[in-house]
Amino acid sequence: MVESVTFICTADLYDGLAIDIIAYAGLPPLSARQETHLWEQVAELQLVEENGGELRITSKDPAPGGTIKYDLFVQNEQEFKAKLKADIQYHLGEMI
Numbered sequence: 001m002v003e004s005v006t007f008i009c010t011a012d013l014y015d016g017l018a019i020d021i022i023a024y025a026g027l028p029p030l031s032a033r034q035e036t037h038l039w040e041q042v043a044e045l046q047l048v049e050e051n052g053g054e055l056r057i058t059s060k061d062p063a064p065g066g067t068i069k070y071d072l073f074v075q076n077e078q079e080f081k082a083k084l085k086a087d088i089q090y091h092l093g094e095m096i
Contacts, residue, residue: 006073010072
């Protein structure tokens with residue numbers, strides 16, 4: 001049986017996701033202080049992988065300073081969003 005997956009967005013090793021992951025998770029915009037706190041604790045690509053996202057490599061630039069490009073897929077989008085939201089809130093702790 002082939003499992004169904006949903007394409008979410010593209011991503012880049014250096015620039016991160018092509019979407020605002022905070023808004024996607026259903027959270028209001030973060031203050032600059034909250035964003036700094038969050039991204040000092042966890043990388044954006046790490047956050048999606050830890051919550052069930054699958055990053056598939058679409059290209060690698062072998063040149064010095066080159067990047068890796070990905071597509072982000074999930075099996076259950078609503079579950080993924082809920083996990084992301086809870087994990088972001090966990091990392092923000094009392095700053096919410």
